[in-house]
Amino acid sequence: MTVTIYDVAREAGVSMATVSRVVNNNPNVKPQTRKKVFEAIERLGYRPNAVARGLASKKTTTVGVVIPDISNATYAEVARGIEDIANMYHYNIILCNADKKKEKEIRVINTLLEKQVDGLLFMGGTVTEEHIQAFKTSSVPIVLCATADENNTMPAVDIDHEKAAFDAVQMLIDNGHRRIGMISGTLQDPALGYARYHGYKNAMEQAGLPAGDEWVRAGNYRYESGIEAMKYFLSLKERPTAIFSATDEMAIGAIHAIQDEGLRVPDDISVISVDNSRMASMVRPQLTAVAQPMYDIGAVSMRLLTKLMDKESVEQAKFTLPHEIIQRKTVAQLS
CATH class of the missing domain: 3.40.50.2300 (Response regulator)
Incomplete structure (x- = not known):
């Protein structure tokens, strides 16, 4: 049977109010009485009812x-x-x-x-x-x-997801890349999807570089969608020299798709992402990424x-x- 506060009070020889004060760490209890109540709690295996306490305290x-x-x-x-x-x-x-x-x-x-x-x-x-x-x-x-x-x-x-994406793409541009593809999230997602896409597009447009639909492939944030998006970019007659991925997991999918074609990262195609999860330092080569705290x-x-x-x-x-x-x-x- 469930042990109640009444059982503890009877075992310790005190009132239920005293047991309640001990359980709730009320300082107005004598040390000797507190010790006696805790011993009774331990003997009986009593656990306070969190629901009941919540109803009483409204927390x-x-x-x-x-x-x-x-x-x-x-x-x-x-x-x-x-x-x-x-x-x-x-x-x-x-x-x-x-x-x-x-x-x-x-x-x-x-x-x-x-x-x-x-x-x-x-x-x-x-x-x-x-x-x-x-x-x-x-x-x-x-x-x-x-x-x-x-x-x-x-x-x-x-x-600031838009600024994070802008900075990632700007780094690629500063390193001499002009054909930069993006693996985005769904554009209905305001943060990982649209904001990061908007940051990519702003960076490309400010540099006078192409950022049309043919340079963007939407993924679902998963590894497999990064592979599929990268296969598309690899099929282009003039493939990108760099890929910006909205997440690490899709970026790692892209890296593996590149390697599966016998190409090398970054010698043939560079890759950068946003997130900087633990996976970024576990993949080989280790992934350059914008770190979110x-x-x-x-x-x-x-x-x-x-x-x-x-x-x-x-x-x-x-x-x-x-x-x-x-x-x-x-x-x-x-x-």
Whole structure:
């Protein structure tokens, strides 16, 4: 049978109120009484009912996190930053995978809110009107993590994806490349898709270089789509000398497709990406990439959420964290 607070109180010879004060770390309990209660808890194997405590305090010390793809190393790093700060502020995490599918994201958001979480961190793709409507039904704070809504109305932590892509392509241009193809994400995705595509296009146009549809192939962020996109570029009569990929995973697919054709990276074709996940340094040759501070994005998002949950004064609710290019071995300088 389930051990209750009444059983602990009877075993320790104290009131239920005293047991409650001990469990909730109330300082107004004598050390001797506290010791007696903890001994009773240990003997009986009592575990406080978190749901009941939440109903009484109107706080569950639980935060819901919606993650697009739990198998993606990039999002795993964000989740690590979230978890570390959550632990620091004594919050538990409920992590839900949504597969970047709108219907599933909406369902997961509603499920987490029904479970009375104290706050919500949303890592997803496109923040649609349906998402905004679901967020509006929430009585708890919500922070967008590694994404943003189109109108920039919600608290959010991210990088400048357009500038990150621009800087990556500009590096290729500075190294003498003129025929630069892009493996993009879906253009309906405002961050990984459209913003990074827009950064690529701006860099190319400012340099007076071709950036038409024939130079862009959309992938789905996965390794296999990087292979397929690269096969297209390799089939061109005048193939690119460099590839900019919207993500590391697609970039690695591109590298392997190049190598499968007996060509070399970067001697024959250079490759650069955005993300700088662990895979970037594991592939050979090691991948040059724009580094997103993924751990910091998670940590800053969680810290912002703790302030909103505690109703602290927040002067800034939107944070754009810096990025940097990590130069490795996949970009060659053309003479």
